[in-house]
Amino acid sequence: MIGLPDTITACLFDLDGVLTGTAVLHREAWKRTFDEYLRSKDGDAFQEFTDADYSTYVDGRPRADGVREFLRSRGIELPEGSPDDPVDAPTVNGIGNRKNELVLKIIDERGVNPYPGSVRYLEAAQRAGLRIAVVTSSANGAKVLDAADLSRFVEARVDGLVIRRDHLKGKPAPDSFLAGAKALGVDPKQAVVFEDAQSGVQAGKAGGFGYVVGVNREDEAQAAALRAHGADVVVDDLAELLEDK
Numbered sequence: 606m607i608g609l610p611d612t613i614t615a616c617l618f619d620l621d622g623v624l625t626g627t628a629v630l631h632r633e634a635w636k637r638t639f640d641e642y643l644r645s646k647d648g649d650a651f652q653e654f655t656d657a658d659y660s661t662y663v664d665g666r667p668r669a670d671g672v673r674e675f676l677r678s679r680g681i682e683l684p685e686g687s688p689d690d691p692v693d694a695p696t697v698n699g700i701g702n703r704k705n706e707l708v709l710k711i712i713d714e715r716g717v718n719p720y721p722g723s724v725r726y727l728e729a730a731q732r733a734g735l736r737i738a739v740v741t742s743s744a745n746g747a748k749v750l751d752a753a754d755l756s757r758f759v760e761a762r763v764d765g766l767v768i769r770r771d772h773l774k775g776k777p778a779p780d781s782f783l784a785g786a787k788a789l790g791v792d793p794k795q796a797v798v799f800e801d802a803q804s805g806v807q808a809g810k811a812g813g814f815g816y817v818v819g820v821n822r823e824d825e826a827q828a829a830a831l832r833a834h835g836a837d838v839v840v841d842d843l844a845e846l847l848e849d850k
């Protein structure tokens with residue numbers, strides 16, 4: 606009825622880019638943060654942060670992991686620093702905090718919109734009696750869910766704060782999704798993972814989940830990459846799963 610194998614009893618949704626249109630806001634904040642950093646380091650001839658950099662090194666991962674992975678791809682190593690570092694500290698955490706400050710400002714200015722197809726899907730999943738959890742690397746998970754009026758659907762939330770508190774490995778490791786299944790009291794085989802990030806579908810695959818839905822908000826290349834990283838099916842919108850086949 607909702608486009609999933611009959612064995613599935615629980616849904617684990619990524620947040621940014623799957624339920625809400627906030628992934629583009631994150632990408633914008635990352636680009637401004639990294640371009641500013643690279644310009645300060647290399648001058649005006651600096652090599653820009655690209656959409657491909659975002660998809661490959663940053664999207665879906667915990668903030669500090671994203672900073673570290675991207676800088677490493679450019680041959681740059683910075684000290685980790687600490688989570689309380691000021692936004693101008695030349696550390697992994699400092700750059701991450703700069704991005705967080707920026708994305709919160711952008712979210713406040715523009716608001717958070719849930720995808721209408723995702724709201725329809727959440728309603729259908731709830732009606733069908735499926736358990737629902739949100740699993741996101743974002744430390745702002747609760748704020749974004751509330752702003753999008755989606756908290757009413759969510760039984761369990763594993764977000765960036767939980768990941769840090771419980772020392773979980775971030776996506777592409779499966780640990781945060783496994784914690785989501787555990788919070789709902791279901792076996793991973795009974796759960797479906799919904800993800801728009803390459804690192805996220807990879808985590809779903811690695812965790813042995815019953816089904817992995819890749820949500821493609823970009824182009825054909827991204828759809829192919831989601832399949833290559835472990836998606837069982839790729840859709841452009843969750844409502845596609847509700848259509849009669």
Ligand SMILES: [Mg+2]
Nearest residue numbers: 619621622801
């Ligand atoms: Mg996402």
